[in-house]
Amino acid sequence: MQQFDIRPEEPDDWWEVEALYDLCFAPGREALSSYRLRDDVPPVAELSLVARDGQGILAGAIRFWPVHVGAHDALLLGPVAVHPTHQGEGLGGYLIQQGVEAGRDIGWDRVMLVGDAPYYARFGFNPLTGVEMPPPTNPDRVLGLELTPGVWSGIQGFVTRWTG
Ligand SMILES: CC(C)(COP(=O)(O)OP(=O)(O)OC[C@H]1O[C@@H](n2cnc3c(N)ncnc32)[C@H](O)[C@@H]1OP(=O)(O)O)[C@@H](O)C(=O)NCCC(=O)NCCS
16 A cells, blocks of 8 residues: 555545545435434544545545444444545555554454445454344345454344444
């Protein structure tokens, strides 16, 4: 990833990142149930990353939110997006791995997301059975990653908005 300058997202990056997400996701992305878990909750600042190319143009971004799963805490990965001109260069995978590792470093041990299992399997994400996102969510797309072995075992319940 030498061709990209990767840094924590700053407040001034916010709307540029939103524009990248608008470009990369289908219209109406904010109607997705995962956004209800983000309403009025700030992302985890240390884990949100922006990647810029040699001209300073935003090439990729990732954010993470805290959530509750039943009585437990987890990181909700996403949105993650890479500008179409840079997709397939490994940047998305790099941002996911860096963000997850940074999450581990600050003490998180459980990560989840709603996404395509064939893509996220390569990072160690597996389907979470019994973990229910707000509807409508395809349960097959609810995936989890253990940063400490066994931390998702037996965890069931609703994913709810972070209350601290
Ligand atoms: C998904 C995304 C972040 C991946 O970023 P990227 O930098 O292109 O990904 P990488 O270069 O790290 O990895 C590319 C590989 O992932 C695969 N891939 C990308 N999206 C995939 C998907 N939805 N399902 C399965 N495989 C996928 C590519 O085919 C490629 O496979 P290969 O390594 O066998 O060639 C990017 O394509 C993107 O922004 N897409 C639009 C927004 C989006 O869908 N975000 C994720 C929401 S779940």
